[in-house]
Amino acid sequence: MSVLVIAEHNHQTVNSATLSAITAAKQLGIVNVLVIGYHCEEVALSLAKVEGVEQVLVIDNHIYQHFLAETLADTIVPLTSHYTHILAAASSFGKNIMPRIAALLDVVQVSDVIAIESTDTFKRPIYAGNAIATLCTTDKIKVLTIRETAFEPAMMAKGNLAPIHTIQTTLTEKTNQLSRFIEQQLCDSERPELNNASVVVAGGRGMQTKENFQLLYALADQLGGAVGATRAAVDAGFAPNDQQIGQTGKIIAPRLYIGVGISGAIQHLAGIMDSKVIVAINKDENAPILEVADYSLVADWQEVLPDLLNRLKMGN
C-alpha cells in the first residue's frame, strides 16, 4: 500500500490537521506527502522531518498561490497512479478539493474518517455524529478525508529527513479558465486556533450581545484557549463564521470545553463530543447540553462568569 497525503499549509507553515492525516496514512502503508504551493520550501522541509514520512513531493509555482480547487485537482490527478490511497484533512481545504479529485478518478470518497479498520474499511460519523457507519469500498484508489480530532498529530522524528523531490508543473496560468481568486478576509487572531486549542470557551445565543462575548475572550485568554460559538450566536453577529462549532462548523476536541448560554442542539453537540471535559453554564436546568456535560452549573452567566474570571486571574 502506498499513500499520498495532500498537505495543507499557507506556503509557510503546515496546518496541524495534515499531521493528523499523516498519522492515519501510516496505518495504511508507506506515506508520501505532496506539497503544492508558491515559495513553500519551508513547508516541504518541515514535513520531511515528520515521523513516518518516506518522501516529500513539491510542486512550487505562482499558479498555486490561492489553492484554487480546479488548478489543484488538475495537478494532483495525474500524480495519483502509483498510489492506493489519497488522503487530506477534512478541513475546508480538503472538503473543497478531494471530491473533485475523486470524481476525476471515477472513485468514491469516504469523508471525515475517524477510524481505519483495514486498507479498504473505514469508520465515519453520519447524522451529525448520532450514528457511526463502517464503510468499505473496492475502488482502485481510496480517497479519504480525515477528521483531525480522531488522530493524534504525527510527531517530528529525531534526525529523520525524508528525501524531497521537486516536480515541475505542466499547468500554466492559462490552464484554469474556470475560476479566479479575488480576495480573502482572514480573521487573524493572536489566540490559538479553534481546531487545536486545548481549551475552548464557547458562547451561544444566551450571551445576548457581541459585547458580552468579550467576557468569553477574557476567560479564554486566562486559560490560554480559543473562543467558539453556536450557529445562533454567529447568525446574531456575536462572533465571526469561522468560530462556529458543530455539524456544519468546526469539530473540536479540546482538553476543556466551557459552553455558556448554549442550549445543546444536536448540531452543536456534533462538534464537541470528543472534548475531554465538558463544562456547561446555563440558567435552564432542562437544557440538553447539561446531559452531556461532565460539570454543569445551572446559573445565569451574568452572575457567575465575572466571578469565575476573577478567581482564575487571582490564581484562586
Added chain:
Amino acid sequence: MKILVAIKQVIDHHVAIQVKLDNTGVETNNVKMSINPFDEIALEAAIRLQESGIASEVIVVSIGEKPIQTTLRSALAMGADRALLIQTDVETQPLAVAKLLQAVVAQENPQLVLLGKQAIDDDSHQTGQMLAALLNWGQGTNASQIILKDDEVQVTREIDTGLEIISLSLPAVITTDLRLNNPRYIKLPNIMKAKKKPLTILAAEELDVDITPRLQTCKVELPLRRKTGIKVENINELITKLQTEAKVI
C-alpha cells in the same frame, strides 16, 4: 438563464434519529422527512435570482424513491417552476448522484447548478464538487454570498480561516452554506398553485448512468456515550472539580 437546484429529501433535522437494532442503518419508516436545509437555502437563492430578473427558470431535481415527490411539491410551492424526479430505489451516493446530475445538466443546459454544501444525513460534503469535476466547470463551495456579473459569478466562501471571494466563469456549480439567506415560508395559496406545476418522473435507468453503489455499509452503530456528569452548585465547586478531579486547569 436557467438554474438547476439539486434537492435531497432527508430525515427532518428536528427528529432524534434511531439506529436500527440490527445495525444495518437508521430507522426511516414513519419518520418525518423534509428538504435538506442547505438545499432549501439553494432553492431560496435561485428564486431570488429569478425575482431580480437574472434567472429565467428554476428547475428542481431530486434523485431517489417515489415519495420524494412530496418534497418536490414543497419546492414548487416555494417558487420553483418545475420539478424533476429521477426515480431509483438504489441507495444514492454522492458519485452516482453527481453522474445523474451531469446527465440532467446535459439535457437541461442550465448556466448555474446550486446544491447544498452537505446533506445532513450522510454529511458527505461531496456531490457539488464531484458534479463540477465531471462537467469540467468551476466550483464555488460553502457560499455565503453569490453575485452574478455578466458571464461571471462572484462567490464568497466560508472557509476555516474566514472568508474567501472567488469568481467563476459561467456555467458553474455552487454549493450553499447556512448564511447565504433565510428561506421563505411557503404561503398557503402557493401550495395550491404548486399542484398545477409540472413534475416529471424519469426512471434513473433512462439516463444510462451506472449508479451501482460503490460504497458498502457494513455496520451502523451508536456512538460511544459519554459518562454521566455532575451538577456543581457554584463557581467554587466548579474550580475545585476542574483542578483536583478533572485536572484540566
